[in-house]
Structure formats: C-alpha cells, structure tokens
Amino acid sequence: MTVKLQMLGTGSAFAKNYFNNNALLLGSGYNLLIDCGITAPLAMHELGRSFEEIDAVLITHLHADHVGGLEELALSLKHKTGRKMTLMLAEALVDPLWEHTLMGGLYQEGITTSLDDVFHVRPLHPDTNYSLSPEISVHLLRTPHIPGKDSYSLMLNEEVFYSADMTFEPELLTGLVRNRGCRKIYHDCQLEGPGVVHTTLDELKSLPEDIRSRISLMHYGDEKPDYIGRIAGMDFLEQHVIYDL
Ligand SMILES: Nc1ccn([C@@H]2O[C@@H]3COP(=O)(O)O[C@H]3[C@H]2O)c(=O)n1
C-alpha cells in the first residue's frame, strides 16, 4: 500500500482560516502524526479521527503550533485508554519540551513528574534513518529556524523532504533533489513579508524549475487564496485532502 499524507492543517502559526501545519502519515497498520499543535485535537475531531488510531507522534520543534496539542493528546488518551503515546523527537528537544512547555500543565506531585510518565519517549539522533514500520522511515535533519532554538526537518522514506519550519536553504534543497534522489518537497512558505524565521514564496520562486516542480507549499497564511496561480509551477497542499506521499 502507498503511504498516504493528510494534513490536519496547512496554516501558519497565527492563521485563522487553516488549522496548524501538522501532518498525518497513514500506512497499512501504522499511523504517524508529525507535530501536534494547538488546533490538532480539533482538526482530528473535524476529520472524524481519534488519537487512538495514532501509533506515534514525531515533534519537529517546540513552537505552540507544533506542540500545543500534546497536553490534550496525553490526557485524553490516558483517560480513554490508559495508553501512553509514543513520542519521537530529537534528543536535544526532550528536556526543553518537558521543562519549558509541558511541565506546567501536566506536572502532578507523585503522579506525573516527568515526560516519561505521560509518553513513551523515543529520543532520535539527527542524520540517522529510523524504520518506524515496513512502509515508513524517517530521519531528522537539523535546519535553521529560530537562532538558538533547535528545529528539525524530515526525510521520509529517504525520498520525501518535509521542511517543518525553516529559513531558506537553496543548496540543501537542490542537493537533496539532484544528489540524493529526493522526489518531493513539502515546504513551509511565508507568502508575504521578509523571511526572518520562515522561507518566503519569493525565495522558493528563485529555485530552478526542476526543484520547484517537486515543491508543495504548506504552513501558509490566510492570504493564500490571493496567491493561487501565482506560485511559479509549485502547488499548495490543502488541509484534510488525502495525498499519496
Ligand atoms: N523570532 C521570531 C520568533 C517567532 N516569530 C513568530 O512566531 C511564530 C511561532 O510559530 P512559527 O510557525 O515558527 O512562526 C513564528 C513567527 O510567526 C517571529 O516572527 N519571529
């Protein structure tokens, strides 16, 4: 079976017309959630899906549109099924995820005092390929986003690049396509304004055609409808649509 991709949302952090840019990889017998933002539980509900059908969550970085739904995921799963979700993330993110993000809401003296009390934590090393199921493998690439804060993009099945949130890295993208067999790129895209912490549409439009033709744009703002037909051979990922990966 071909692995399917369904975006829970394709919006930027503060978009109101799109859910947070979080993704479902749907295999035969294994489902991976990539990031779990503030709106992820509502997006799952709208799709008629449950966290109970998710085998693992993979976190790319610690912004709220990527981790803000983890508290509800952990508590609802525990109360409904008693199960702890498998949580995969770069080892460098494990401590800050608990200490800077989740401890406030989840800490309970004597009951929940560490991330391991609510998740099966699986720290990942960057630049290492992990086979998660017979159909899904992932490896993390550390990419630039916010100076001083770790953030990771993903290679899926060693042939699909998933940017998460990053600033423009033309040499990386060109090299992945021309030297490492990358056939598809899902890329965050800031449609307007200077690219301080995200890659801009103008930057992606500057790429050669053989790269642009493989790019689908995600993590975009509410102004997206104004840019349809104006994205230089790339296309927009639409939330909730089911794609072949
Ligand atoms: N130095 C920063 C840090 C954050 N931000 C905004 O906050 C958002 C957090 O989620 P995001 O999707 O990474 O997008 C970030 C910027 O909009 C920003 O604009 N500049």
Ligand SMILES: [Zn+2]
């Ligand atoms: Zn984001």
Ligand SMILES: [Zn+2]
């Ligand atoms: Zn971010």
